[in-house]
Amino acid sequence: MKYKILIIDDEEMILSMMEKCLGEEFSVYTAENAKKALELLNVIPDIILLDINMPEMDGLELCQLIRGHISCPIIFLTARVTEGDVIKGLSVGGDDYITKPFRMDELLARISAHLRREERKGTAENLRFDEELIIDYNSRTVFYGKEQLDFSNKEFEIIRFLSQNAGMVFDRETIYEKLWGYNGEGDSIVVKEHIRKIRNKLSVHTDKNYIETVWGVGYKWAK
């Protein structure tokens, strides 16, 4: 299975050149503007090369729009070399940048570096940061800032399950089955109760609601 690479640039020449150079090793998708790119994003690529300088919606804006929904690495292509652009690019969620004109072997090296890093990520994480909240899955401890929070066993299990699948919605049944194991009886309303306790303990320290209710469906960890 080839890696999918999406290239967004308004210069046709660059697109066709890239396609020729990268086509053997990757499945290359190209878009000459943000609108086309958004359509193509229904298939999520493994890496994105994004030109900053484009008419209508520029690369920085596009990046800002899709970041948060898509986690793959984004490399900016830019002719401008001002430091401001770089900082801006990284601050809207870019992972790297490379200035035009560039050598093809350098681009290739960067791409594979990012893909390798992404692959390693897949190995279960044992630590999670979110603003001030730190969850250590190894030692089963939770900190808010420097202060350690105290969660019971079941409470921590729920936190672990939801936070490790942040953004995904689970109904109470599913949470119950996952954490208690299936046993004919057993009532998933206990989940609700534990979540209340978790929320209470968190609310002492922050207003942010980490466990969101999705009405009529279930709960999810805020992304």
Place this chain on the structure above:
Amino acid sequence: MKYKILIIDDEEMILSMMEKCLGEEFSVYTAENAKKALELLNVIPDIILLDINMPEMDGLELCQLIRGHISCPIIFLTARVTEGDVIKGLSVGGDDYITKPFRMDELLARISAHLRREERKGTAENLRFDEELIIDYNSRTVFYGKEQLDFSNKEFEIIRFLSQNAGMVFDRETIYEKLWGYNGEGDSIVVKEHIRKIRNKLSVHTDKNYIETVWGVGYKWAK
């Protein structure tokens, strides 16, 4: 189309019992050893039940062998209940385990839980971009640009259904049956109401009419 289920166990009695119990609901394939199982795997099943304790190649080895090539859920059947086995099973790519002897209804519940989860995974993309509108089917969120829109459960279901079948026209009856389930009563006029609410919420942000009315027929998601 029935789900295909592959059962691998060296006890003939178990195989025939399972076949009898699951045969109506599923297409059951059975194998009494790893070798036979590998042959049957030319047809990829939707779920695998795999006994750990078998002569020659045991379930754990078999699992390790096929995992990486086959992504369907694998449930271990085991007489041993040591925690070590469970961990080992899960670490070689199993998804669940159930200890013998087990109740048939429990096994059935587990099977359908996994199939359900698998189905959700498989359904097309879990993200849709259309101009500035972003629909995230996993987290059940909708964004217009950077702003999150708030839809109720049923509203989101309608959005999901229509947008995942963009361009297709559905009459209200069909939409109602699809999302509410066809339980005789109930009036498809509520669909109209929900669609109005969806349109209202969208119209705050854009003039584009995502849900088009096909006069005298029904509605469709603008392509």
Place this chain on the structure above:
DNA sequence: CAGATTTTCGACAATTTTGCGCCAAGTGAT
């Protein structure tokens, strides 16, 4: 074993969604 902590449970309150009647507005055919 006694006391503390955690987990579970049931009932009720608070909130949100859903369903539906009614009439206005829009559409197409004659």
Place this chain on the structure above:
DNA sequence: ATCACTTGGCGCAAAATTGTCGAAAATCTG
């Protein structure tokens, strides 16, 4: 233009879901 029919808009009440609380049952600790 008029008629017959379909769709849209509004508001309120019923229904469903979630949140809260107190207390019992189970589990852990020393």
